[in-house]
Amino acid sequence: xxxxxxxxxxxxxxxxxxxxxxxxxxxxxxxxxxxxxxxxxxxxxxxxxxxxxxxxxxxxxxxxxxxxxxxxxxxxxxxxxxxxxxxxxxxxxxxxxxxxxxxxxxxxxxxxxxxxxxxxxxxxxxxxxxxxxxxxxxxxxxxxxxxxxxxxxxxxxxxxxxxxxxxxxxxxxxxxxxxxxxxxxxxxxxxxxxxxxxxxxxxxxxxxxxxxxxxxxxxxxxxxxxxxxxxxxxxxxxxxxxxxxxxxxxxxxxxxxxxxxxxxxxxxxxxxxxxxxxxxxxxxxxxxxxxxxxxxxxxxxxxxxxxxxxxxxxxxxxxxxxxxxxxxxxxxxxxxxxxxxxxxxxxxxxxxxxxxxxxxxxxxxxxxxxxxxxxxxxxxxxxxxxxxxxxxxxxxxxxxxxxxxxxxxxxxxxxxxxxxxxxxxxx
Amino acid sequence: xxxxxxxxxxxxxxxxxxxxxxxxxxxxxxxxxxxxxxxxxxxxxxxxxxxxxxxxxxxxxxxxxxxxxxxxxxxxxxxxxxxxxxxxxxxxxxxxxxxxxxxxxxxxxxxxxxxxxxxxxxxxxxxxxxxxxxxxxxxxxxxxxxxxxxxxxxxxxxxxxxxxx
Numbered sequence: 001x002x003x004x005x006x007x008x009x010x011x012x013x014x015x016x017x018x019x020x021x022x023x024x025x026x027x028x029x030x031x032x033x034x035x036x037x038x039x040x041x042x043x044x045x046x047x048x049x050x051x052x053x054x055x056x057x058x059x060x061x062x063x064x065x066x067x068x069x070x071x072x073x074x075x076x077x078x079x080x081x082x083x084x085x086x087x088x089x090x091x092x093x094x095x096x097x098x099x100x101x102x103x104x105x106x107x108x109x110x111x112x113x114x115x116x117x118x119x120x121x122x123x124x125x126x127x128x129x130x131x132x133x134x135x136x137x138x139x140x141x142x143x144x145x146x147x148x149x150x151x152x153x154x155x156x157x158x159x160x161x162x163x164x165x166x167x168x169x170x171x172x173x174x175x176x177x178x179x180x181x182x183x184x185x186x187x188x189x190x191x192x193x194x195x196x197x198x199x200x201x202x203x204x205x206x207x208x209x210x211x212x213x214x215x216x217x218x219x220x221x222x223x224x225x226x227x228x229x230x231x232x233x234x235x236x237x238x239x240x241x242x243x244x245x246x247x248x249x250x251x252x253x254x255x256x257x258x259x260x261x262x263x264x265x266x267x268x269x270x271x272x273x274x275x276x277x278x279x280x281x282x283x284x285x286x287x288x289x290x291x292x293x294x295x296x297x298x299x300x301x302x303x304x305x306x307x308x309x310x311x312x313x314x315x316x317x318x319x320x321x322x323x324x325x326x327x328x329x330x331x332x333x334x335x336x337x338x339x340x341x342x343x344x345x346x347x348x349x350x351x352x353x354x355x356x357x358x359x360x361x362x363x364x365x366x367x368x369x370x371x372x373x374x375x376x377x378x379x380x381x382x383x384x385x386x387x388x389x390x391x392x393x394x395x396x397x398x399x400x401x402x403x404x405x406x407x408x409x410x411x412x413x414x415x416x417x418x419x420x421x422x423x424x425x426x427x
Numbered sequence: 428x429x430x431x432x433x434x435x436x437x438x439x440x441x442x443x444x445x446x447x448x449x450x451x452x453x454x455x456x457x458x459x460x461x462x463x464x465x466x467x468x469x470x471x472x473x474x475x476x477x478x479x480x481x482x483x484x485x486x487x488x489x490x491x492x493x494x495x496x497x498x499x500x501x502x503x504x505x506x507x508x509x510x511x512x513x514x515x516x517x518x519x520x521x522x523x524x525x526x527x528x529x530x531x532x533x534x535x536x537x538x539x540x541x542x543x544x545x546x547x548x549x550x551x552x553x554x555x556x557x558x559x560x561x562x563x564x565x566x567x568x569x570x571x572x573x574x575x576x577x578x579x580x581x582x583x584x585x586x587x588x589x590x591x592x
Contacts (some may be wrong), residue, residue, distance in 0.1 A: 026571045043455045043495050050582045052589055069453055076453035126493040126517055142495040142521035148585045156571070190440055191487040195516050224487060226516055279440060366449040366492070387444040387491060389467040394448075 004254035006162040006353055007231050008197040011251050015120040023161035024258070031061070032136075033095075033115055034149035035123030038066040038077070040142070041084040043242050044124055047147035056059040056091050057153035063095035063114055063123075064088050065105040068362045070333055073369035103334025103360045106130035106218060106302035111211075111334055116240055117232045118249025122146065126301050127157075127384065129220045134240065135232035135251065137197075140221060159227045160197040161260035162253075164189075166317035167204040169267040176312075177212030178304060178382065178402035180204075181219040182273040184265070186283030187400045194224035196260060199253065205230055210239045211308035218303045219384050222280040272417055273399040274380070278388045286405055289415040296379040297322075297410040298391075299403050300358070301365040304382035307337050311405040314346040316407035316418045317353040323413030327346025327373045328355040334358060355410070367391045373398075380409045428528060428549040431557065432479040436541040439485035441468060443518065445583040446489065447524040452496055460496050462505035478505040481545045483536055485511065489518025498527040508547050510554060510565070512536045523572055524581040530554060535563035 002020035005013065013021045015029035036044045041064055048056075056062050056154075064084050069077035088096035095114055097103070106127050109115045119136040121128060124146035131138035141155070151157050165184060170224070186190070198220045213230050220228030232250045240248060271285040299313050301304075310332055322328045330350050332338040338360060341347060350357050363370030365383040373379055373392030379399070381391065386398035399415065408416040412424060445468035447460055454460070466474035482501060488511035489497060498521050501509065509522065512533040522529045528549050535554040539545060543558040552565040568576065578584040 026569060039452050040493065040495070042498075046455070047582050050586065054584045074453060080453060080455070124492065124493055124495075128493075140517050142491045142493050142517060142524060142580050143499075144495060144524035145520060148524075148581050151589070152585060190490055191513065191515070194487065194513065221491075221517075224490060224515060366452075367444075368449055368452075372450075378522075385442075385444065385491060387442045389448050390444050394467040 002260065004256040006199060006201065006253045006257040007135065007229055007251045008019065008137055008162055009159060010225060011118060011120060012157060012159055016182055021159045023159050025159045026108045026156060027159060028156050029120050029153050031122055031149050031153050032119040033061055033063055033121045034146055035063045035105060035109065035121070035125065035128060035145045036143065037068050037125055038070060038084055038125035039068045040146065041290045042080050043143035044146040044150065045083055045087045047144050047152050049149040052145065053151050056150045059092045060094050061153065062093050062150050063109060064093055065097060065108060066102055067104050068366065069368050070361055071099050071359065093200055101335055104302045104305055104362055107306055107333035110134060110214065111336055113240065113243035113245040116244040116246050116248040117236060118251055122149050126221045129154065129225065129228050130214050130218040130302060132217040132220065132227050132229035133210065135230065135236055135356050137227055137229065140228045145298065160195055161197050162197045163193055164199050164201060164259045164262045165265060166202040166262060167200065167265045167267055168202050169204065171204060171267045172271065174272050174404045175270050176402055177208060177215035179273045181216045182275055182280065182283050182400065185219065185223045185281050186273065188223055190222060190279050190281045191224040193220065195226055198223065198225045198228045200228065200230050206233060209308060210235060211306040214306065215303055219280065222384060272405055273400065274405065274415060275386055277386050277397040277399065280384065280386060282398060286401065286415060286417050292415045293397065293413060294326060294380045294409055294415065295377040296327045296329065296371060297406050298329050298364050298371055298379060298381040298383060299406045300333060301362065301383040302333065303384045304403050305331055305337065306334030307340050309382065310337065310341045310346050313403045313407040314349040316404060317411065318349045320353055320411045320421065322354040322410045326410050326413050328410040329358060329364065331356050331358040331361060331363060333360055365393055380406055380415060382406050429547065430481065431544065431546040432481045432507060433477065434481050434483045434541060434543045434545045435472065435476060436483040436539060437468065440487045440490055441484050442491035443489055444491055446497040447494065449498040452494060455496065457503040460500035464500040466502035473504060475492060476505050479499050479507050481547065482506045482509045483539050485536060486513045488514050489548050490515035493517045495521050495525060500524050500537045502527045508549065509568060510535055523575055526580040530565035532563050532565040535565065538563060546581050
C-alpha cells in the first residue's frame with residue numbers, strides 16, 4: 001500500500017509514473033496542458049526556438065490565449081499578439097482563440113472543456129491555479145518553463161506540502177467565494193501558503209457552485225500558494241459533463257493524509273470583505289470601509305467575470321443608477337458568458353444603470369488598458385491584486401471585493417454593502 | 428561565480444508589478460524592460476544601480492505575476508545577484524530558469540544595510556558584507572536545481588537532454 005496521500009500528491013504521483021510521492025520530493029511530471037498568453041507567450045516562443053526541436057510535443061495540448069492586451073491597445077502589444085498568432089498557425093495549435101471567440105484564459109479553458117479533473121497543468125500565468133477548482137493540479141510558471149513544457153510535455157516540480165482549509169457552518173448573506181478567499185489570505189498573509197498546495201474542503205465548499213470555487217482557487221497564488229484545489233464532486237461532475245474534451249480522472253485525499261497545517265474556519269465568522277491597498281492580505285470587513293469613496297468600479301477578470309458574478313451584479317444594479325462620479329466597467333470574462341449575460345437581459349440592466357460593458361479582456365486588472373487609473377484615483381475591483389500601480393498610476397489605489405460589493409459600491413459612490421443602498425435611498 | 432557590488436536593500440513582498448509595471452509588458456525587449464526596473468517601488472533605482480550591484484530584500488521577493496519580464500529586467504539593469512529572506516515560488520523558478528543568480532539567507536539580509544559593499548561566492552553559497560566584515564552562508568540548492576544552474580538555465584538543460592535521445 002502506498003503512503004496515505006493528499007489529492008495533490010496523488011495527481012502528481014500519477015503524472016510522474018510513481019506509486020507515491022512525498023512533500024519535498026523532486027519529480028518530473030507528464031503535462032496535460034501547457035498554457036501561455038499574449039504577454040508570456042512571446043518569450044516562451046523565443047525560448048522554445050532555442051531548444052532545438054521543430055514542433056511542439058503535442059499541438060492539441062498547448063493552449064494560447066490572447067487576452068491581456070487584446071483587442072490590442074497599441075502597436076507594440078499588437079506585435080506581441082502577432083508573434084503568438086503566427087506561432088499558433090505554424091505549429092497548428094488547436095487551442096488558440098481569436099478575438100470574437102477569445103476569453104480571459106482562466107475562465108475560457110474550463111468553460112471550453114480544455115482542462116479537466118485530474119489534469120496536471122502548467123500555465124505561464126500566475127492565476128493558472130484557478131483550474132484546481134476542477135480537482136486538477138494546476139500551477140503558474142514563467143515563460144521558460146512553458147517553453148520547456150511545449151517542447152517536452154514535461155515539467156519538474158518539488159512536491160508541495162498541503163494546507164487544508166476546512167470550512168463549516170453557514171455563510172452570511174452576500175458572502176461568497178471572493179469573501180472566503182480574501183478572509184483566508186487576510187488570515188495567513190501573502191506568503192502564508194508559500195510553496196504549498198491549498199486544499200479547500202468541508203460542507204460550505206460542497207454547497208458552493210463552480211463559479212465561486214473558481215474564484216477561491218484563482219487567488220491561491222495571492223497567499224503564495226503553488227496551487228489551490230477542491231476535490232471532484234457532483235457539482236464538478238455536472239459542470240464538466242458535456243464540455244470536457246478528454247476523459248477525466250477523479251482523485252480524493254486519503255482520510256489519514258498528512259497536512260502541514262489544518263485550518264478550521266467557521267463560515268459565520270466571514271463577513272463581506274475588502275482588501276485595502278497594497279496587498280491582498282490587507283483585508284477588513286466592508287462595514288469598516290464605508291468611508292472610502294471611489295472613482296471607478298471594475299466587475300470582471302479571471303477571478304470574478306463569470307456568469308454568476310454578472311447575475312449578482314445585475315441583481316443589485318437593477319432599477320438603480322451608478323453614482324454620478326463613478327465609472328462602472330463590466331467585463332464578462334468570455335464570449336460565451338457575454339452572450340449568456342446578453343440573452344438573460346443583464347446588459348439592459350448594466351446599461352440602464354450607466355455602466356460600460358466591455359468585450360472580454362484582462363484589461364484594467366493588470367493596468368493594461370480599458371480603464372487605467374490617473375494619479376491619486378481610487379478603484380474598487382473584483383480582480384485579484386491591489387499592488388502599487390496595479391491598475392495605473394503608482395499613486396492610484398485598488399480595493400478588492402466581491403461582485404455584490406462592487407455593484408453596491410458603484411451605486412453608493414463609496415464602498416458599500418447591497419443592503420446599504422435601500423437605507424441610503426430611504427434617507 | 429563571484430560578485431562584488433553595492434547592496435540596494437528593500438523590504439518584504441516586493442511584487443512583480445513594482446519590479447516591472449504591466450504598462451511596459453507590451454514588449455519583451457530586455458534593454459527596454461531594464462529601463463523601468465523597480466520603477467514603482469523606487470523610481471531612482473535605474474539611475475543609481477551599476478553593473479555588478481546586488482539586490483537585497485526581505486521575505487517573499489517577486490510575489491505576484493508569473494512575468495519573466497521581472498527577472499529579465501533585474502538582470503539587464505545590471506544586478507548580478509538577488510539575496511532575499513525568501514522568494515515567491517514562480518520568481519524562484521524563473522530566476523533559476525533564466526540564469527539570474529538568487530540566494531536565500533535571512534541572516535545575510537538582516538546584516539546588510541542599503542549601500543553596503545557585498546561580495547558573493549555563488550558556488551560556495553557565501554555572502555560577505557565587505558563593509559562590516561561579516562560572512563553568511565546561504566541555503567544550498569538541491570543537486571537537481573544546481574544542475575540546471577550549472578548548465579546555464581532550463582533551456583540549455585532541456586536541449587542537452589533532447590540531443591541525448
